Amino acid sequence: MTAAMVEQEQDSEGWPWDYLLRTWQGLDVPEGWRAEIDEGRICLVPPPYARHSGIAAKVQRRLYANLPDELGVYQTLGVHVAPLDKLYVPDLVVMPAELIDGADPEAADPMDASEALLIVEITSKGNAREDRTKKYRAYARAGVPMYLLIDRFDTRGAMSTLFTEPNEDGTYKRSEAVPFGKPLGLPAPFDTTLLTDGFPL
Known part of the structure; x- marks a missing residue:
């Protein structure tokens, strides 16, 4: 079943979670695309542009600088x-x-977001608002301790x-924003500085 078929068949309230999850697990998504579940429907997210991927690679490299094994x-x-x-x-x-190592190798189950220490999203023109x-609200509600938003399209x-410092109401108590070109400190367990001067616009 494709994501388009799921969306066509759903009612205004969306499908139950178990049905959506089973469908998500069975999707054959085109290479590079991602399927997400939001507002009771399955949405396909197109592959990112090369610059988007370049930023992700730079961030990943910095995160591994002091990351515990x-x-x-x-x-x-x-x-x-x-x-x-x-x-x-x-x-x-x-x-x-x-x-990750203990996940069932036969099941395409998602991980619980509450177990994440940090989630990084890099905006594209079409998804910046989300x-x-x-x-932002979802990760705060899940209790994700740190959410790094890299927004090339900020006004x-x-x-x-x-x-x-996530709140149960879907907000974070603290935020630190820097423009591209300025360093951004990442606290423990990362204990590193994200160098944003190499981020392409």
């Missing part, structure tokens, strides 16, 4: 936001490696913002 940085990893029955595939997720609002100019 028990943690890993993962791309194309589905995470379930249990309080909202949403499933996203962030650009990068930092999670304990033992959870990353700034829906995903203030290209910005990198680290949100910390």
Whole structure:
């Protein structure tokens, strides 16, 4: 079944979570595309542009600079936001490696977003609003300790913002935003500085 068929058949309230998850697990998504579950429907996200991928690679390299061996940085990893029955595939997720190693090799189950230490989203023109609002609220509700939003399309100019201290109401208590070109400190367990001067616009 394709994502388009799921969307055509759904009613205004969307499908139950179990049905959506089973469908998501069975999708044959074109290479480079990602399938996510949001607002009771399955949505296909197109492959990112080369510059988007270049930023992800630079961030991943910095994250690994001081990362403890028990943690890993993962791309194309589905995470379930249990309080909202949403499933996203962030650009990068930092999670304990033992959870990934212990996952059922026969099941395409998403990981629980609450287990992530950091989630990174890099905006594209078509999804910037979702990353700034829906995903920001979802990751806060899931209790993700750190959300790094790299927003090339911010109205203030290209910005990198680290949100910390999530609230159950779907907000973060603290944020630190820097324009591209300025360094952004990442606290423990990363203990590194994200150098944004190499981020392409």
